[in-house]
Amino acid sequence: MDVVISGKNVRESLIRVSDALFENADYLTSLDQKLGDGDIGITMTKIARTLKSYVTEQPFEDIGKSLVELGLVINRNAPSSIGTLLSTAILRAGKVVINKKEISTGDLAAMLDAANNGIKERGKSKLGDKTIIDALDPASKTFSELINEGVNLNDASMKALQSAEDGRDRVTGLESRVGRASWLGERTKGCIDPGAEVFVIILKSIIGI
Amino acid sequence: MDVVISGKNVRESLIRVSDALFENADYLTSLDQKLGDGDIGITMTKIARTLKSYVTEQPFEDIGKSLVELGLVINRNAPSSIGTLLSTAILRAGKVVINKKEISTGDLAAMLDAANNGIKERGKSKLGDKTIIDALDPASKTFSELINEGVNLNDASMKALQSAEDGRDRVTGLESRVGRASWLGERTKGCIDPGAEVFVIILKSIIGI
Amino acid sequence: MKKLINQPENFVIECLGGLFKAHSDKLDFTEDIHCVVRKDAPIGGKVGLATGGGSGHLPVFLGYVGKGMLDGCAVGDVFASPSSDQMLAVTKRVNSGKGVVYIYGNYGGDVMNFDMAAELAELEDIDVRTVLVTDDIASAPPEEKTRRRGVAGMVFAFKIAGAKAELGGSIEEVVGVTERALSNIRTMGVALSPCTVPMVGKPTFTINDDDMEIGMGIHGEPGITREKLESSDRITSRMMNALLKDLGPSKGDKLAVMVNGLGATPLEELYIMYGKIFDLLTEKDLRVHRAYIGEFATSMEMAGASITLFRLDDELTSLLDYHAETPFFSQY
Amino acid sequence: MKKLINQPENFVIECLGGLFKAHSDKLDFTEDIHCVVRKDAPIGGKVGLATGGGSGHLPVFLGYVGKGMLDGCAVGDVFASPSSDQMLAVTKRVNSGKGVVYIYGNYGGDVMNFDMAAELAELEDIDVRTVLVTDDIASAPPEEKTRRRGVAGMVFAFKIAGAKAELGGSIEEVVGVTERALSNIRTMGVALSPCTVPMVGKPTFTINDDDMEIGMGIHGEPGITREKLESSDRITSRMMNALLKDLGPSKGDKLAVMVNGLGATPLEELYIMYGKIFDLLTEKDLRVHRAYIGEFATSMEMAGASITLFRLDDELTSLLDYHAETPFFSQY
Numbered sequence A, B: 001m002d003v004v005i006s007g008k009n010v011r012e013s014l015i016r017v018s019d020a021l022f023e024n025a026d027y028l029t030s031l032d033q034k035l036g037d038g039d040i041g042i043t044m045t046k047i048a049r050t051l052k053s054y055v056t057e058q059p060f061e062d063i064g065k066s067l068v069e070l071g072l073v074i075n076r077n078a079p080s081s082i083g084t085l086l087s088t089a090i091l092r093a094g095k096v097v098i099n100k101k102e103i104s105t106g107d108l109a110a111m112l113d114a115a116n117n118g119i120k121e122r123g124k125s126k127l128g129d130k131t132i133i134d135a136l137d138p139a140s141k142t143f144s145e146l147i148n149e150g151v152n153l154n155d156a157s158m159k160a161l162q163s164a165e166d167g168r169d170r171v172t173g174l175e176s177r178v179g180r181a182s183w184l185g186e187r188t189k190g191c192i193d194p195g196a197e198v199f200v201i202i203l204k205s206i207i208g209i
Numbered sequence C, D: 001m002k003k004l005i006n007q008p009e010n011f012v013i014e015c016l017g018g019l020f021k022a023h024s025d026k027l028d029f030t031e032d033i034h035c036v037v038r039k040d041a042p043i044g045g046k047v048g049l050a051t052g053g054g055s056g057h058l059p060v061f062l063g064y065v066g067k068g069m070l071d072g073c074a075v076g077d078v079f080a081s082p083s084s085d086q087m088l089a090v091t092k093r094v095n096s097g098k099g100v101v102y103i104y105g106n107y108g109g110d111v112m113n114f115d116m117a118a119e120l121a122e123l124e125d126i127d128v129r130t131v132l133v134t135d136d137i138a139s140a141p142p143e144e145k146t147r148r149r150g151v152a153g154m155v156f157a158f159k160i161a162g163a164k165a166e167l168g169g170s171i172e173e174v175v176g177v178t179e180r181a182l183s184n185i186r187t188m189g190v191a192l193s194p195c196t197v198p199m200v201g202k203p204t205f206t207i208n209d210d211d212m213e214i215g216m217g218i219h220g221e222p223g224i225t226r227e228k229l230e231s232s233d234r235i236t237s238r239m240m241n242a243l244l245k246d247l248g249p250s251k252g253d254k255l256a257v258m259v260n261g262l263g264a265t266p267l268e269e270l271y272i273m274y275g276k277i278f279d280l281l282t283e284k285d286l287r288v289h290r291a292y293i294g295e296f297a298t299s300m301e302m303a304g305a306s307i308t309l310f311r312l313d314d315e316l317t318s319l320l321d322y323h324a325e326t327p328f329f330s331q332y
């Protein structure tokens, strides 16, 4: 029997995301200070605040429409690199389920895939550039495959998280090739990419662990 | 028998003044830091350097003419408040003995008086304003009186120095009423006026003690 | 670093508030206060020129909105990109039907947002073209020029594009001449002290009391080397060597020079640098057509300076000489 | 404070060297490099205007030599007066026969030297008049106005005198209108950090990390009170209260406002101050005719700002609006 995810479920998971971003703001900033300009904590706080107020006001009747709107509001409030990429991801994920009051695990897989493609298009970066993509792309692939194979939501999610963490760790030793961090060259080797870490944190809090 | 002062004597005393100003530059700066902008040491170093190079080059054949020229050169090289006043003083003192190859003690008294009046005119300040005047004016008066009374140069000079020191000390407890220090008001009470101290140092080194 | 501010969150809107109180005769905003435009925008028959970027760099970016320069600017938080819909609002307001050219510095957040704005504008039938400023030679080697950051050289790009548009150039012509200008523009900076983003409250980087960072970017991005502070002449010579090597001018070439203070460095020191630059150029038989010495692209209270060289041809010369008038920059 | 300099002793001459390399089309010097004059001086039939003072305040003083402003400036060492014969050389070069007006800040060294220069000039039959700038209300109470220091307000005095002379005013008229302008000009400053005179090598004063000094002069002269740093709005209100009390404008009066950065304070912060100033004036039914926001009279890398209010009548308004063009200041 297929799991069905309601607007209420989506709202609850977004509130968990908001809490997690608030909590991890300083930690993420410390990563961005090594690799970039140290503002990622400010961005995450802005996103967390936006999530909380938007989710509180919105019924998520039409899940897709609400997500598209949420994406736009996030861009307005947090237009840094990672903020813009996350807003693009949410907007693209929303478009996949426009008009839906409930979504299936198949929808979820399609949403993750759309988010992944959206970020790739917007950021023009690829696997191995040491960005959020290196966590998001493998997670999306794992999730889609497993859901396709009929694995249940919980197991598929946990495996996807594992892929995200592996992806994040795989690039830690590499040089950043995109964005501010790329100007640091050699000195980025061994530093965790803050954007990849953001995706892991978001995925964890969506799953609810 | 009257003492006669040669151009050579004048040169020697100016070299002593130069040495004393170099030596006291930091001390004087520390006084000006309390009362003004702390640049009096820079000014004294500039004057000392000017004195040394001018006196080395000039024969002081015509004592008056040399002093007038020296005054002008000092103004060019050290045009701060105290620098300008000292240059005026030297220039005015020089005018009194223009064309003279030797000067008498009476000339010396007239020179000191001219210097005193020159500084008063140029600076438009009066006794009690807590400036160089408060040391120079009483010293000049004492010296003139004693020389007039036939007291010898050495004794008259020592008494004049005593008057200069007393004058400097008399105003230390007062408020500065002129120049930068005047903007400090109350806070100047108890601080030695750097300009008055400069005159004491100069007089001492002219005398040769 | 101590600041004369109120709540850090209000830094940008209060700054913009003051701006509109001071310059309401020349500037206007559209939709929200972060969308700064010429009061007379759109100018009929003229290609629109828009820029955007983070706050904290005045006069960059909004300071170049005005006659003979830009038509509009989307303003972000300190050192942060404005949003795509702010840039879109600016785009719509400055479009007179002849299209809009975006000219801005090559930073990830800005590129993504302005690309989004351009896509959205195109849905509304506005022809948008983008010219990225990548003049900071310290940020990538010549082979990877497109990765370079945009710094003070963007002011020359604004000037050239602004004059060409004002003279009636088509969108292709404006883009073409601005790209040609940029291919002749090189910048390098040196930083002596950091600045503090009001909302962060601590310096963007730390640097020893006797150190300098040669090649540092205007948000405190890493430079080429950090070492003991040297004399102005020595620093200037090193930067000039790097710039001339990258630009490769020929004897007799005509240049414009910008000596730009990053914030705390006094004008006196910029003139000392310029004296040395002039001598070095003269030695190499290069002529200075115009010198711009002052604060054109800052990092709040950072101490340091950048040097920009701009090799001119005849058209670029006459466009550079064309008059301009903004509340922050005028030339007649 | 770290500086981009060479030998401290050469700070001023190297700065002037750079200046003449950059602006040889507009500026010239006479006798020695410290005597800066308009290239076209003397201007036949025009009253000559000269100023002078220490270095370290750019654009003050020499930055205001140019069309519609001053004819010449004698430049001293950092924070020190130029000599009388430097001022005399400037005086001779700018005199066209209609006499020369000295306009400068009320500092002892300058007064003595320029008085000397004036006496010497008179021996050569040049009619010299002096107008002292005493706009800093923090330096003495209203009863002792003549003891006050001259700070940023002098830029308005230069502007008014410059326009009046350019329009053919006689020496009496120039002096008269400049004095009337100055009787309507008041300035007050706040400092957050000190500056360092290159030859001294240590800061001119010390101030705690969380303190400010309200009323401090532009060489670090003592202000009215030193206390904990407050918000920009609060500081601005306090300074405005003091200025308005001293100036005593009536409802409906028209003012020019200058918000002047002392060196390290970013333009953004000056605009935040201006926003508050505008609101406070509007509340009191006072109108702003023109706002000048930027760096006009600095103290090298000092952090802080000053506010100048200038009450205008009809003649002063039209003189203020008159065009001016110097390498550091232009208005059309």
Ligand SMILES: Nc1ncnc2c1ncn2[C@@H]1O[C@H](COP(=O)(O)OP(=O)(O)O)[C@@H](O)[C@H]1O
Pocket (backbone or CB within 6 Å): A032, A036, A037, A038, A039, A040, A043, A080, A081, A082, A083, A085, A119, A122, A123, A124, A125, A130, A131, A132, A133, A178, A179, A180, A193, A194, A195, A196, C108, C109
């Ligand atoms: N073009 C891009 N494509 C994908 N991810 C990117 C891109 N640029 C930046 N990122 C991600 O964003 C993170 C930095 O975000 P942020 O601090 O907002 O950047 P900035 O401050 O430079 O605007 C990086 O760690 C990286 O994961």
Ligand SMILES: Nc1ncnc2c1ncn2[C@@H]1O[C@H](COP(=O)(O)OP(=O)(O)O)[C@@H](O)[C@H]1O
Pocket (backbone or CB within 6 Å): B032, B036, B037, B038, B039, B040, B043, B080, B081, B082, B083, B085, B119, B122, B123, B124, B125, B130, B131, B132, B133, B178, B179, B180, B193, B194, B195, B196, D108, D109
């Ligand atoms: N108008 C004046 N008349 C007499 N002496 C003065 C006058 N102004 C200043 N002085 C003397 O000069 C000293 C300060 O000299 P200086 O440091 O050169 O001043 P500033 O740096 O303000 O130009 C004071 O201590 C005082 O004795």
Ligand SMILES: [Mg+2]
Pocket (backbone or CB within 6 Å): A032, A036, A037, A038, A039, A040, A180
């Ligand atoms: Mg960042």
Ligand SMILES: [Mg+2]
Pocket (backbone or CB within 6 Å): B032, B036, B037, B038, B039, B040, B180
């Ligand atoms: Mg002094």
Ligand SMILES: [Mg+2]
Pocket (backbone or CB within 6 Å): A037, A039, A080, A081, C079, C080, C109
């Ligand atoms: Mg950023």
Ligand SMILES: [Mg+2]
Pocket (backbone or CB within 6 Å): B037, B039, B080, B081, D079, D080, D109
């Ligand atoms: Mg002084």
